[in-house]
Amino acid sequence: MMESGLLVIGAGPAGCSFAAKAAKGADVTILEEHPEIGRPVQCTGLVAPRVVEMARASESVLCALRGARFHFPAGTTIDFRSADTKALVVERQGFDQRCAEIASDAGAKLLMNSRMTKAAVKPEGVDVRFLREGKLEKCLAAMIIGADGYKSRVSEMAELPQPRERIKGLQVDLEIEDRSDVLDVYVGSKVAPGFFAWRIPCGDFVRVGVGISQGNGPPNQYLQSLLKRLELEDKKVLERVSGVIPIGFPLRTYADRTMLVGDAAGQAKPLSGGGLYTGMTAAMIAAGVALAAMEEGDLTAQRLSEYQRKWKEEIGRELERGYLIRRAYLRLSDQRLEALGRTLDRPEVREVLATGDIDFPSLLAPQIIKAAPKLLRFAPQVLRSMFSHTSMSRS
Numbered sequence: 001m002m003e004s005g006l007l008v009i010g011a012g013p014a015g016c017s018f019a020a021k022a023a024k025g026a027d028v029t030i031l032e033e034h035p036e037i038g039r040p041v042q043c044t045g046l047v048a049p050r051v052v053e054m055a056r057a058s059e060s061v062l063c064a065l066r067g068a069r070f071h072f073p074a075g076t077t078i079d080f081r082s083a084d085t086k087a088l089v090v091e092r093q094g095f096d097q098r099c100a101e102i103a104s105d106a107g108a109k110l111l112m113n114s115r116m117t118k119a120a121v122k123p124e125g126v127d128v129r130f131l132r133e134g135k136l137e138k139c140l141a142a143m144i145i146g147a148d149g150y151k152s153r154v155s156e157m158a159e160l161p162q163p164r165e166r167i168k169g170l171q172v173d174l175e176i177e178d179r180s181d182v183l184d185v186y187v188g189s190k191v192a193p194g195f196f197a198w199r200i201p202c203g204d205f206v207r208v209g210v211g212i213s214q215g216n217g218p219p220n221q222y223l224q225s226l227l228k229r230l231e232l233e234d235k236k237v238l239e240r241v242s243g244v245i246p247i248g249f250p251l252r253t254y255a256d257r258t259m260l261v262g263d264a265a266g267q268a269k270p271l272s273g274g275g276l277y278t279g280m281t282a283a284m285i286a287a288g289v290a291l292a293a294m295e296e297g298d299l300t301a302q303r304l305s306e307y308q309r310k311w312k313e314e315i316g317r318e319l320e321r322g323y324l325i326r327r328a329y330l331r332l333s334d335q336r337l338e339a340l341g342r343t344l345d346r347p348e349v350r351e352v353l354a355t356g357d358i359d360f361p362s363l364l365a366p367q368i369i370k371a372a373p374k375l376l377r378f379a380p381q382v383l384r385s386m387f388s389h390t391s392m393s394r395s
């Protein structure tokens with residue numbers, strides 16, 4: 001039986017960020033079920049520049065964006081453009097490979113083709129079974145880190161609650177040159193019920209996708225009708241990506257000898273579905289708590305609850321506010337959404353949007369409300385009381 005201090009399940013950005021930090025002070029092994037890091041890709045790759053710095057992954061950057069155009073259901077459009085780079089688009093496989101390299105340089109052992117099948121917390125450690133290149137192996141780990149994405153087996157086995165919603169995403173890269181630096185976002189029940197659709201210029205190609213909430217059927221019909229609307233249905237498809245984004249973090253992300261990070265913990269941003277910044281941030285916090293708890297020899301749920309307290313201090317407020325805004329968004333009919341678009345169609349609002357940070361979108365709410373006070377008509381009471389007087393800080 002193999003022994004490991006910290007056993008990480010999943011070599012995505014969250015698992016590798018955890019491992020990179022934890023391997024500086026403990027023995028860390030990562031199990032990854034696929035033969036190759038970063039494949040299959042399940043992402044658009046839109047991140048704030050800070051995320052590329054976190055992964056030291058500048059070589060994976062495809063292009064930089066400075067603005068966005070929002071398209072409302074009946075044709076109202078709001079656009080803004082900033083003098084600064086607002087977001088970068090990364091090539092996700094290269095990005096993930098960089099994260100894995102950093103973890104392995106720090107001393108983490110990476111076992112590819114290794115799929116965890118079972119885990120049970122016992123007094124002496126976590127008894128883990130995994131299939132390595134088809135052969136059943138065992139490991140006794142002091143602690144298990146579920147960085148195994150939205151279908152997290154670790155979460156299931158620890159009987160932890162699941163994220164509240166799942167967004168289905170489908171995207172294609174089309175062979176069209178577009179070197180502009182503004183992305184398009186489309187909202188409305190016909191284009192992307194419960195979420196939004198996007199068109200992103202990536203230089204040598206264009207990335208078009210839809211995200212839809214549960215209960216709206218498969219996303220393909222929405223993608224096809226968007227491609228038709230954009231007159232792109234005949235373009236050559238270079239790559240097709242599909243995946244699920246779990247949003248609405250669960251009440252608990254830890255248990256005895258167990259922590260969940262990234263998508264396994266439902267840490268993606270409810271407004272955009274972006275999970276790289278939040279997942280990697282939480283993973284690094286988890287690593288700090290794991291090292292301290294190992295040193296103290298206390299791996300109980302009570303000791304590990306510090307992880308949840310700390311990640312919520314850092315990103316919980318944004319995730320909670322984002323989720324409340326999302327609930328309000330879901331209540332709007334297409335007619336109301338269009339009316340909201342018209343309300344926002346003011347130069348003052350564009351100015352505010354140009355100052356935004358994609359990792360903390362809800363921080364803009366008070367300033368947008370100040371620029372367009374009629375916006376509060378679209379929000380339920382809970383949002384009104386939260387955003388009408390506050391001037392929010394990041395903490």
Ligand SMILES: Cc1cc2nc3c(=O)[nH]c(=O)nc-3n(C[C@H](O)[C@H](O)[C@H](O)COP(=O)(O)OP(=O)(O)OC[C@H]3O[C@@H](n4cnc5c(N)ncnc54)[C@H](O)[C@@H]3O)c2cc1C
Pocket residue numbers: 009010011012013014015031032033034038042043044045046047114115116117147148149150153169170171209241242243244245261262263264268273274275276277279
């Ligand atoms: C269509 C789409 C578009 C997106 N666009 C963006 C975006 O533009 N920006 C952004 O920030 N985020 C985006 N996201 C979200 C982002 O992709 C995720 O939040 C991010 O990948 C989460 O990282 P992670 O490390 O938690 O999980 P993952 O990247 O899912 O990694 C989990 C890893 O665990 C492995 N694994 C799973 N089960 C096991 C097992 N039993 N044993 C061993 N290994 C296992 C998997 O193979 C995988 O490598 C998008 C998601 C989708 C679906």
